[in-house]
Amino acid sequence: MKYLIALALLIISLSTHALPIPASTLYRSPMMSHVTFTPNGKHISALIVEEGKSYISLIDTRDKEYQHIGSFDSDERLSEYSWINDETLYIHYVKRGESRHVLLKLSEKEGKFTSELVPLPNDSYLVDPLVDEPGYVLFAKNRYDGRLSYQLYKLTLAQLLDKDFDKGSLVEQKLKDVAFFGWDNIRKALFAVTVDIEAMKGEVLYRELTDRRWKHLFEITDKKVQFSPIGFIGDDKLAVLSNENTDKIALYEFEIASQKLGKLIYEHPKYDLVSGQVNNAGNGISSVTYVENGQHVIQFLDSGTTEGDSLIKHHFKGKEGVVSAYAPDNKHQVLFVYASNDPGSYYLYDQEADKVELLTELNPELMAFDLSDTQVFSVESVPGVNVEGYLTLPNSQSLNGVLLVMPHGGPIGIRDYNYFNNDTQYFASRGFAVLRVNFRGSQGYGKSFLNSGKGEFGKAIEQDITAAVNHVRKQYPFEKMCAMGASYGGYSALMLAISHPKDYQCAVGAYGVYDLPLLFNGSNYKVLEEYRKTVSEIVGELSDDLLKYSPVYLADKIEAPVLLIAGKEDRIADFEHSQRMQYVLEKQGKRVEHLYYDKTAHGQNTWYWQQHENAYVADYFKRTLALSEYHEMAGVKPELAHQLGYDLAIIADGYNFDNKVENSPSQALAYYHQAALAGDGRSAYNYGIKLVQKGKQLLKETQGKQTTELMGVDDSQEGTRLVADGISWVEIGSSLGYASASNWLGLLYDEGEEVTQDLAKAVEFYSAAVEQGYDARSQLRMGKIYCLAKDELRDVKRCTELLALSKLADLPKKDQKNAVTDDSRKLLHWIISQLYTYGHFDAKEIQLIQDLVKQEYGVSDVQVMLEGVEAGAIEYSRYYKKYRIYEKRKRFDASPSLVLGMVFEVEPQKGVDQQSKVAFIAKWTKEDDKGRKEIVQTNFLWGSQEDTWSTRISFGDDELFKGKLTVELSDLNNNLLATKTLELL
Structure with missing residues (x-):
């Protein structure tokens, strides 16, 4: 205890309680990145992340108001963007591993922006927007399919929008097999990387835009080596990206005279660099870019100016920072400011007023924690x-x-x-x-x-x-x-x-x-002399001496x-x-x-x-070190404990689902239990469900058998205990606000299998699920109870209100607390069939239900007659594109592969539109050899009268029986229209 007290006294700025930070709060995309100014300097543009969704946004430099002008789907990642003019933005992004290139055309009216997306060929990319030549861009396009050989064009914006490369000016067409064109805006120099596939080599060249002759920079003779020029950082030096001397692509100085890589400027500890940016002075690198977690991340290295350094020191004592963007007139700058205990924030600096204003923290949620x-x-x-x-x-x-x-x-x-x-x-x-x-x-x-x-x-x-x-x-x-x-x-x-x-x-x-010896021969590539030479320089020569280390x-x-x-x-x-x-x-x-x-x-x-x-x-x-639980540290409140429980829950998920970690049911159960104890509702639910499943399996295995002793406990009693414990944990998950737990409990008491049926409790849990944001199924199941209940719960009007799925679907997305999904639509079909099968309604109640069906499915109450009614073994005919009866026998051997059904058509009625929709209820009833009857399936069918109709049934291994199977078809007025009986042997 003495060493703890001594250590605590030595720490400066000690908070009352520093709280453990959840992994999901630390390891996440920054709220703002890719920051620059629009060409007119009136707005700042940036990639903004809000509630997990990414946007290209504009921020007004006057009132700091945000406007989203473009968004990315969850499978899309921004690579880079460039302003061509104030109304046009070039965007390069990746969708499921494939590069996409688009132009975003902006229109402004009364300060509000609208945008239009113009796709560009995927085999092309922007080389430079040529800010010194307004109205023109340098654009590269591949001349072949399936083989890299870019040509370089100088296009007007109109030509680019029309993708009319033929009318553009070809800046470079003689170079063959060009894999990459680059541009140094300070030196006005072009770069090109050519690749000779047959000779397995490449060459890096450069020239000024007005010069037609290319100059040799570097030859690539190893296909594993990458070499990409970034720009000149001196008269005889380039900044280049290369992996010639490292296992990752890093940033180096390249000495043109000696043709060798010089000083290592920056290497990321984990990731290849994908690009870099020369500073405005042209004497160094201001930033590099790498891909982390699918996102392009910009790492600032140097502001490039002593003015920038003094600006940071003046306004932010004890912090470091860089100027990340300059307005065209230099009246405004965007500053990125950070420290060892601060992930960073973006500020707007007004040079005339010498004032800074916060744009956003990189991770605002960390403001709630005392960072070290x-x-x-x-x-x-x-x-x-x-x-x-x-x-x-x-x-x-x-x-x-x-x-x-x-x-x-x-x-x-x-x-x-x-x-x-x-x-x-x-x-x-x-x-x-x-x-x-x-x-x-x-x-x-x-x-x-x-x-x-x-x-x-x-x-x-x-x-x-x-x-x-x-x-x-x-x-x-x-x-x-x-x-x-x-x-x-x-x-x-x-x-x-x-x-x-x-x-x-x-x-x-x-x-x-x-x-260490394995470094020299771990693969076919690693036995090559070039690779071994590189490894030897870092590790030491291959010898038995390496075994000692x-x-x-x-x-x-x-x-x-x-x-x-x-x-x-x-x-x-x-x-x-x-x-x-x-x-x-x-x-x-x-x-x-x-x-x-x-x-x-x-x-x-x-x-x-x-x-x-x-x-x-x-x-x-x-x-390993026998430490206390993190969620039990001093000062941790229930909401934070729940978030810390999520750390344990994702460990459990790794063991539970088919993902990157080998499955382990026992480990999943243990970690869900720990996470549940920390207050994670989803984990309490998962833990409870797994206990219920174990209990039911144990009860199934002991059913009909003589009980044995399992660790001194009767197997059936142990199964019952596990089920009861599991239900209790699911109830804890519900109380912690987890919607799936509440919905599951609603089903539990609604169906009354593991517990005594209690419809009032079912409604209570369904209501909780609705409040907690479960999809529309909880609301629908609650509606079913109100329609079919036989006691004071019965309320058909309330039932039909809850079943009105279309009204819920018509709400704006932001107001849809309970999502309308395909599963919820399917559930509504089934519930309607259940109401007509099991419900007992008076004329007023029947009218409410019929009005609901008309509202949801657009059906009419026209009286119809059927024709072509057949029953038997059924299959789908690809030729006729409909279900058909292929065996009309009345007797069939029962098997899991057997599918029975009935097909029919609606008889045309004079004066009735054949395209108007109608609906039917199908009911399948089995009768065993002792005359006991049981409804085994109900279906709600709807469509236009001219359709070919069918209803089908099949059985699992544990559902097979011997006896009669009757299908009855009724209309929405409960008129029986057709019936067929088959027999299973």
Whole structure:
């Protein structure tokens, strides 16, 4: 207890209670991104996310009012957009993996915008809007189908809108097999990447727009190497995207004279870069873009101006930031401001007034949480080598005394930043202190420091991390430590536990490399000399010496429990690394868990699965280190506890549904139980349903058998107990506001199978489901009860009001609390057939029901006669495009494959429109050999009189019987129109 008090006293700005942040709050798309100004500077445009839906929006610089001008469906993701003029926006987006290109034409009337979408050919794209030549654009279009060979056009906007490339000016047509055209707006230079498929090589060229001669920049001889120029950042230097020296596409300087990649400007720890932006001064990169969770994310690097830096420092003390967009007249700027405990906010800066106004926080929901600050320190690892570390301490009186050591990936050329970090905040909010270290090999501390990390896997790098750990532990007496990391960080986490077995109580390795020799031969590609040379430079030469630093061969030294996380489609750290590590740990009798994801490569690619992974790791720490439940931390109120329960629920879902995680019914049940205890209504429902299912299965298995003892409890009693417990948990789910639980309970008491039928209770739960937003089925089932009840619940008028589905469907979407679905429409058909079959109504009540049917289905009450009535075995004829009786026998052998039916036609009546709609009720009744009758199916049929009509029935294995089967057909006035009887043998 003393160390907890000492640590708490040292933390500055301590809140009363810092609360754990739900994964769904942290791991989500930013509210605003892709920010720029319209050409006239009157509006800011941005990608806005509201309630899970994405929009292109305009924000008025005067009153800050938002207007959505375009939206994206759930399967669509914005890649980029560019303003061509004030009325035209070019948009490139991806729909289900396929690129789409459109123009958005805007019209403004009295400050309100309307838009029109103009699709462009998918084999074309905007190279540049040519802001210095209003009315013209540079546009590339592929000349062939199935083969890349772009041509470059200079088009007027009218030509582009008409997709009239023939009237445009061909800027470049001689270059063959062009895979990419680019444009440097500052230098007015073109770039081109050509590909020779047969020779398996490519070439990067450039020229000024007015020059017809192309100059050679770079030759690509390895098909695995990518090289994309971004723009000039000096007279003899380019910024380029390449993966020549790294396993991911990173941003480099390219020295034209030497034809070599120079300084590494930026490499993301997890993702390939897809684009970059040269700053306005043309001397550096202002931002890069990568794809995270299906969304293009812009990472700001540099404002490019000292004015921007001083502006941030003047208005935002203790924060960092960049100028993310400039108005054309420079009177306004959009600032992006952030800190280690602030994910960031966008502000509008008015230069004349020297005033900033908030546009939005990146994640407004985080404002409710006390985010942890990060301390920056430096420590001498070995004489002459200082490393920088970041220590994030929880702002909480509920410190759990655990230090998480979190090495970054790479390891060469990557680094941690003192920026806001989702993972750091997620664990810090749960009471963990988090340590990150920029060890030797990290970027940003000079070439010598970077190179000194090469070949130091398990050696100098872990020495640096340990020096930082010792420095922190001298200041703060942590009781427990765990190492966790991804990619190289996963390797390092296990090596730290191996090297310091007494210090680490657990280790989490995600997407890690654990067998260093395997890096050289994990696939056919990895045996190539070019690849081996790159690996050797980072890891060291292939030799037996690597075995000394491979966790797979050091498993006997691991004392701490280990969690291995891997993607089965990982091509960077092959899945076999984790499989080998798991195997040797299990052979050594070590404690090891694994979490392996299908359809996953070197990390997660959606927010949902990031939530899943981190929720699982947090739960692993809780279980392994015997920590308190996160939802029971001080200050956690029921609503937050429910959200924290969702963290556990998505773990359960992983085990319950066919997704990326191997199914485990027992694990799903356990995690749903934990989530239910935290207050998650859906989990309480799922847990209850699973108990009911187990109980019913046990009762079914013991039915008709002599009871046996199961753990001292009678099987049938155990089954009954499980059913009762399950119902209780579903009731808890209902009380927690989960609509499906309430609807299920309504059905339970409506049908009276596992409980005594109680229609009043059924109505109570159906009403709750309606209030909680269940679809229209709860309302319909409640209506059925009001029509068929035999006591004070009976209210036919109320029944028909609730069954009026069309009125609900006609409401505006925003007012539709209970969605009208296909399932609810099908349910209404069935309910109407039930009313006519089981209901006993007076003339006034019958009229109400007939009026309802006319309103919902547009049928008339015209008297009709039938003809062509046949019954027997039925099938659908593709030739006649209708059901037909193919066996007219009256006797059939009962089998699950047998489908019986009746077909008929409506006899034409003089003076009656044959296209007017009519309706019928079909009732199927079985009679066994003892004369006992039971209605087994009812159908509501409606359509135009000229249709060919049918009603059909089939039986499952447990529904088969021997006896008579009678079908009766009646009209809406309960007049019997036809009847047929068949016999099952």
